[in-house]
Amino acid sequence: MRRAAALPEPAASPGAPRSDWATLQRLLPYLWDYRWRVAAALVFLVAAKAANLGVPLLLKELVDRLAPGPVDARALLVVPAGLLVAYAALRLSTSVFTELRELVFAKATHGASKRIALEVFQHLHALSLRFHLERQTGGLTRDIERGTKALQSLVSYSLYTIVPTLVELGLALLLLGAKFDMGFVGITVAALVVYVVFTVSITEWRTQFRRRMNELDSRAHTRAIDALLNYETVKYFNNEAFEAQRYDQGLDEYRRAQIHSQNSLSMLNTGQQAIIAVSLLAMLWRATSGVVEGRLTLGDLVLINALLIQLYIPMNFLGVLYREVKQSLADLDKMFTLLAREREVADAPGAVALQVSGVTVRFEDVHFAYEPARPILHGVSFEIPAGRTVAVVGASGAGKSTLSRLLYRFYDVSGGRITIDGQDIRQVTQDSLRRAIGIxxxxxxxxxxxxxxxxxxxxxxxxxxxxxxxxxxxxxxxxxxxxxxxxxxxxxxxxxxxxxxxxxxxxxxxxxxxxPPVLVFDEATSALDSANERAIQAELKSASQGKTTLVIAHRLSTVVQAHEILVMDAGHIVERGTHEALLAAGGRYARMWALQHRRPEDTAQDPHGHQVA
Structure with a gap:
């Protein structure tokens, strides 16, 4: 009796999305390689915001200098001119520091993006054949494309907008507290808290619509890609209208999700503007009262107004930024989920390169199933001696092509083992194994x-x-x-x-x-006409000289020269021997040979017109 063997389980499907913080932790190592560029970019960021805050301070001084009252004529000419020059210099400095920040950090952004994309590409090639048979190419490519762009968007939004806004907010609050009373700081902080809570709450609620949009977008894209990849099949069955209808259905579902998303966005924007309007009213009312009472100058009023404008303009986009950052994190998580997907077939710890000498291939009591409930091979054992040719024949579904997939380690056996020159192929590197085989x-x-x-x-x-x-x-x-x-x-x-x-x-x-030293011919001449088949057979026979060769065939005429022929049925080897010996045995192989070489006029028919052997 054969021993029970654990059947291979399909690769685990991606689980629930990880938290945003977990995604950021996964991203940080890619940016850590550019930590000095990050530090330099942050220095330029602070410098740009400091210069930007200097602009309203200069405006205050300029307005106060030009206020009505007795002034020195020379001062009236020289001081405003100097302030105007300083104002222009600060404006220029803001732009220069901002561009320097982007210039310094561009290499980090694009370098990390390239590295992640390459890792995902390499990892997808390392995943098993089972994953690639189950994947949907359109949706997969869409996920990779969105994930790569998400990194650039995330860095752009965070380093170029969110972080600068927070820095500017901190500096502005310090300025308001130092030059004026804490009432201005209180109004600003209260407005920001309400604004942020409202924005985050509504955006979290809106995330479901954006997620649904992405799912429907991927589904429609997958349908389109599948239809285009199967262009001939679509034409064969006159199904252009059917495919267009399926694509239109996907686009229509996507359109409805877009409308839901846009409606919720309008509600978000309206609420944000109401909060900003109320806070602006409170701040300007307090500043105007101060001017009337003589506690503040006109320049102070201009300064407060300019500060509020500089703060609230980027705050207008907070909802959009928060949504985009959340979406970028979600897209990155999808790509990191692909990277985290375990390889069903992986090199064993300490695997060494395959050492090729005589190149004898052995299948020793091999059991295998693609799915646990459907076993394919049942204790298959045979040997291909070095430099010899072994052919495998049998009906479709007998398990013939599975032998080549197992030899290539597209899957691992669930029982028994396969060896090359005595080395279990699970204990050698996949790279060296596949270099030794040609198919x-x-x-x-x-x-x-x-x-x-x-x-x-x-x-x-x-x-x-x-x-x-x-x-x-x-x-x-x-x-x-x-x-x-x-x-x-x-x-x-x-x-x-x-x-x-x-x-x-x-x-x-x-x-x-x-x-290579090992050759596998899986129906290698099935698409050739008889004349070309005979010519190619001669070439294949010449190419097989001195090589260990496995031939998988339906047409028995292509395997008559094999040193041994294996007849498979339902995952079992039911006959083996040379062509002549199998014919003489009069078994399954002999019946297959007779059926394939029977003349049409020798084929009997039953009363219903069906051919019978």
Missing amino acids: VPQDTVLFNDTVAYNIGYGRTGATRDEIEAAARAAHIHDFIVAQPKGYDTVVGERGLKLSGGEKQRVAIARTLLKN
Whole structure:
């Protein structure tokens, strides 16, 4: 009896969104590398705000100097002129310090953004095949795009708007308290508290609408991308109107969410303006009363009014800023959730590079299931001796292609083990393992690039001569040079500009160029006509000389030269032997051979017109 084996569980789905503070903590290490730039940017920020606060002080002095009353004529000419020059200098200083702040910090913002985007890209490639089979490409790319932009927005809003506003607010309160009475400070603080509480409360309530908008946006985008990627299928079934209707439905749901969001935004803006208007009225009433009573000058009134304008103009955008910061944190959290997703297939601690010598591959009592309730392989054991070819045949769904996926470690076995030269492939690095294997898959997908690029992808850095040699070996060189652009011909999205047979020959050339010690041919000639199949079979046989080769096939004529043939059914090996031995045994393989080589006139039919063996 076979031992019970734990079946692989799907990768954990992302959990609930983490807190904003947790997201910020996750972000800080990326900015810590630029801490000196952050410090310099903060210095320039404070300098810019100090210069900005100097402007209303100069206005006060200018107004007081020009107030009616006996003055020295020379002072009346010289002093205001000097104040005007100082006023212009402060205005210029504010702009200079602001630009210096952005100049210094730009490298930090874009550097951190680039680093995160690269890490997410690398991590997505490191995730298992199960994740990529379950993903929705449109929504995933949208999340990555929004997350990358969110970092830049978050830094921009916080360092360039929120932090400067807080610095300016602190300096203004100090100025009001030092030059005037605490009543002005009290009114300002009370107004700000009410403003912030109102803004945060309404914005938190509005977040549900923005989140819903993003979900609907991603859904509509995913539908559009899927429809475009499956362009031919849409055309085959005349479903252009159906796809347009689905996309329109998604856009309509998105539009309704936008309207809800806009209505709540209008309510937020109206409330904010009411709070600002009341506080302005209270401050200016108190300042005007002071002027009338002689406690304050006209310059003081101008100073207070200018301070309030400088404070409340950025405060007008607090709701927008808070919402955008919250949304940026949410978008960043989605991207960090992708980074936090555990790899289902990861290198073992202390994994070493695969040491290749004779290259003997063994499957030892291998059990596997994509889902716990649906086992695929049941105790499969066989050996591919070094330099030999083993073929696996059987009906669709028998588990043949699963063998190649397990050999590549797209998944890990749930029982037993796979070894190469005695080394368990789970104990070696995935990079070294996959460098030792080359595959011609049944479903060939090409990059939307040139033919030369797609063939050269088998070994990046290969010369044009080596690429052409591989193309000749795959019998596609003549077709390529017959094209107007030759090897610079672009193959289109997923290679759709090429026929199935042409794509498969490109895949064969790519694998021949890689020239690994282990070869896997998964229905490598299924899309070829008989003449090309025979020619390619000769090339594949030549390429397999001295290499350990696993051939997966439906057409038995392609495996007759194999050193051993395995017949699989429902995840079990039911027969094994050479072509001649299996024919002589008269079992399942012999019946498959007879069925594939039967002449049409020899095929019997039942009373309903169905073919019978």
